[in-house]
Amino acid sequence: MKALRYLLEKEFKQIMRDRFLPKIIFIMPVLQLAILPFAANFEMRNIYIGIVDNDRSVCSQRLTGKILSSGYFKLTDISPGYEEGLTSVEKDISDILIEIPAGFEKDLGKEGKAQVLIAANAINGTKGGLGYSYLSTIIQDFNSDSGYGVRTAGSITSKHLYNPHLNYKNYMVPGIMAFLLTLIGGFLSALNIVSEKEKGTIEQINVTPLPKSLFLLSKLIPFWIIGFILLTIGMIITWLIYGLIPAGSFGTIYLFAAIYLIAFTGLGLAISSISSNQQQAMFTAFFFMIIFALMSGLFTPVSSMPEWAQKLTLFNPLRYFVDVMRMVYLKGSRLSDLPVHFFVICLFAIFFNALAVIGYRKSN
Amino acid sequence: MYVIETDKLTKRFGGFTAVDRISFRVESGEIFGFLGANGAGKTTAMRMLCGLSAPTSGKATVAGYDVYRKSEQIKKHIGYMSQKFSLYADLKVWENIRLFGGIYGLSPKQLARKTDELLHALHLDGERDTPVNALPLGWKQKLAFSVAIIHEPAIVFLDEPTGGVDPVTRRQFWELIYDASARGITVFVTTHYMDEAEYCHRVSIMVDGRIEALDKPPALKETYHAANMNEVFQSLARKATRGGV
Numbered sequence: 001m002k003a004l005r006y007l008l009e010k011e012f013k014q015i016m017r018d019r020f021l022p023k024i025i026f027i028m029p030v031l032q033l034a035i036l037p038f039a040a041n042f043e044m045r046n047i048y049i050g051i052v053d054n055d056r057s058v059c060s061q062r063l064t065g066k067i068l069s070s071g072y073f074k075l076t077d078i079s080p081g082y083e084e085g086l087t088s089v090e091k092d093i094s095d096i097l098i099e100i101p102a103g104f105e106k107d108l109g110k111e112g113k114a115q116v117l118i119a120a121n122a123i124n125g126t127k128g129g130l131g132y133s134y135l136s137t138i139i140q141d142f143n144s145d146s147g148y149g150v151r152t153a154g155s156i157t158s159k160h161l162y163n164p165h166l167n168y169k170n171y172m173v174p175g176i177m178a179f180l181l182t183l184i185g186g187f188l189s190a191l192n193i194v195s196e197k198e199k200g201t202i203e204q205i206n207v208t209p210l211p212k213s214l215f216l217l218s219k220l221i222p223f224w225i226i227g228f229i230l231l232t233i234g235m236i237i238t239w240l241i242y243g244l245i246p247a248g249s250f251g252t253i254y255l256f257a258a259i260y261l262i263a264f265t266g267l268g269l270a271i272s273s274i275s276s277n278q279q280q281a282m283f284t285a286f287f288f289m290i291i292f293a294l295m296s297g298l299f300t301p302v303s304s305m306p307e308w309a310q311k312l313t314l315f316n317p318l319r320y321f322v323d324v325m326r327m328v329y330l331k332g333s334r335l336s337d338l339p340v341h342f343f344v345i346c347l348f349a350i351f352f353n354a355l356a357v358i359g360y361r362k363s364n
Numbered sequence: 365m366y367v368i369e370t371d372k373l374t375k376r377f378g379g380f381t382a383v384d385r386i387s388f389r390v391e392s393g394e395i396f397g398f399l400g401a402n403g404a405g406k407t408t409a410m411r412m413l414c415g416l417s418a419p420t421s422g423k424a425t426v427a428g429y430d431v432y433r434k435s436e437q438i439k440k441h442i443g444y445m446s447q448k449f450s451l452y453a454d455l456k457v458w459e460n461i462r463l464f465g466g467i468y469g470l471s472p473k474q475l476a477r478k479t480d481e482l483l484h485a486l487h488l489d490g491e492r493d494t495p496v497n498a499l500p501l502g503w504k505q506k507l508a509f510s511v512a513i514i515h516e517p518a519i520v521f522l523d524e525p526t527g528g529v530d531p532v533t534r535r536q537f538w539e540l541i542y543d544a545s546a547r548g549i550t551v552f553v554t555t556h557y558m559d560e561a562e563y564c565h566r567v568s569i570m571v572d573g574r575i576e577a578l579d580k581p582p583a584l585k586e587t588y589h590a591a592n593m594n595e596v597f598q599s600l601a602r603k604a605t606r607g608g609v
Contacts, residue, residue: 006466010455017454200448207414207444208467209436363416363435 007218050077050094057105174325189268190285247332266352273359373422384573397564443512453497468515502533
């Protein structure tokens with residue numbers, strides 16, 4: 001065990017002396033957390049709206065004013081009638097059309113309710129669908145503001161728990177942090193042992209009586225610590241940029257991150273042990289990372305996948321960790337709420353590291 | 365007493381027999397030259413003896429330990445310097461010494477003493493803090509050798525330690541080998557330089573995976589009616605059917 005101290009000294013010196021690594025360890029979380037949540041954003045802005053106002057009353061003015069000031073819509077067309085309005089949708093000038101009928105204000109005043117018509121271009125389904133639901137929400141707001149009952153056909157009342165403003169960034173950021181740890185744990189370690197193979201330095205190690213588990217441990221620990229630093233930087237950035245702090249405890253996050261990092265570093269080391277050059281290791285790691293990322297529920301919800309794909313995600317450690325990060329960050333979940341997640345991540349940690357120990361051979 | 369004993373030691377890679385039933389014994393304290401053309405199987409044989417490669421068949425013991433079952437024990441008693449320079453190029457001279465000394469279990473006190481001794485013997489006192497990749501090749505090789513014997517092993521295996529090194533440095537390198545031998549370390553060395561073969565106590569010559577000749581250099585010269593080891597090597601190596609790789 002005494003040898004571990006010397007090996008760790010060596011690893012840290014090598015990492016610090018690398019021209020590239022220390023920089024990337026700091027730049028990566030900053031860039032990913034600053035950029036990705038905006039790019040991987042399912043919120044729709046700039047939905048082009050056409051307005052047909054047949055009423056031209058104070059009330060209808062207030063409604064259109066409210067719609068346009070919401071920030072989601074951009075007025076591209078004002079048409080005198082529905083037919084003309086529809087033409088603007090056909091010409092792709094507008095994505096969505098709202099028609100306020102004549103007598104809108106009168107009906108509201110007299111009967112306390114009125115109807116508006118919304119027509120959404122469904123070619124870009126997301127835009128149309130989201131546009132429709134945003135409009136509905138705005139109209140509901142308008143109702144409660146003025147005590148009126150303006151209805152759109154089939155309106156639904158919903159309440160958003162845990163993320164009341166449906167802020168996608170709040171949802172994405174914890175997931176991206178999980179992804180960040182995956183990248184560091186997986187890639188850096190995958191490239192590490194194999195680079196010693198390429199340089200030939202591993203021969204000099206293999207010819208010593210050093211137990212291979214100790215050697216692997218000396219590779220695992222530095223990436224583990226780097227992961228912690230990264231996570232901490234990530235949480236600070238998240239707080240600085242998005243004002244987001246975990247609803248749950250930091251302890252829970254660090255505990256899960258600790259085991260998750262062991263798991264993924266183990267996977268990286270296993271890949272590295274089996275590969276004979278960096279190219280092989282890179283491609284293998286890349287393959288796993290892409291599959292894990294796409295099937296984790298990070299970018300697309302697991303529940304919208306076909307059933308067989310949902311079952312596959314059960315074998316994806318990232319899926320559990322993304323879940324954990326979101327639940328602790330947004331819902332304030334505690335360890336006692338996440339026993340299955342904890343157990344599964346532990347299993348992955350044991351499995352991947354066993355794979356690394358078996359895969360690494362001191363002789364051939 | 366023999367520190368290396370092999371009996372019909374063989375290594376096959378698929379249908380290719382890299383090392384073909386070699387049997388020899390090396391005495392303690394000896395400088396044993398292991399000669400052969402490129403591709404003759406020297407490195408493979410050496411890697412089997414070091415526990416880096418598992419033999420296909422045959423028997424071998426190194427430092428009294430069986431190569432099949434006790435390879436990790438063997439590793440405590442040997443040093444190895446590979447053909448390819450394999451110290452950590454991004455670590456400083458003293459850091460490499462410290463790392464390998466530490467791995468072999470030297471105490472901090474021993475480490476400090478060894479580092480000073482070693483740097484002094486290599487005339488590298490001024491290069492303590494130089495990154496290893498900034499050293500000239502000859503110095504690197506001398507350092508690699510000293511690191512390989514930092515734990516005073518019973519045997520040190522040297523795989524073409526002087527490849528690409530200038531004659532003056534080669535000469536100095538052999539002085540280090542003699543020093544080690546004088547301290548009782550058995551030296552097992554491969555080389556392509558026939559003048560170096562003359563420095564060995566005994567020499568074996570491998571051709572196509574087999575040991576074709578094994579004796580003291582003067583005896584070999586007599587057997588093959590040769591003026592020097594180069595002629596001995598030429599007359600044997602010419603029989604090779606494997607192309608030089």
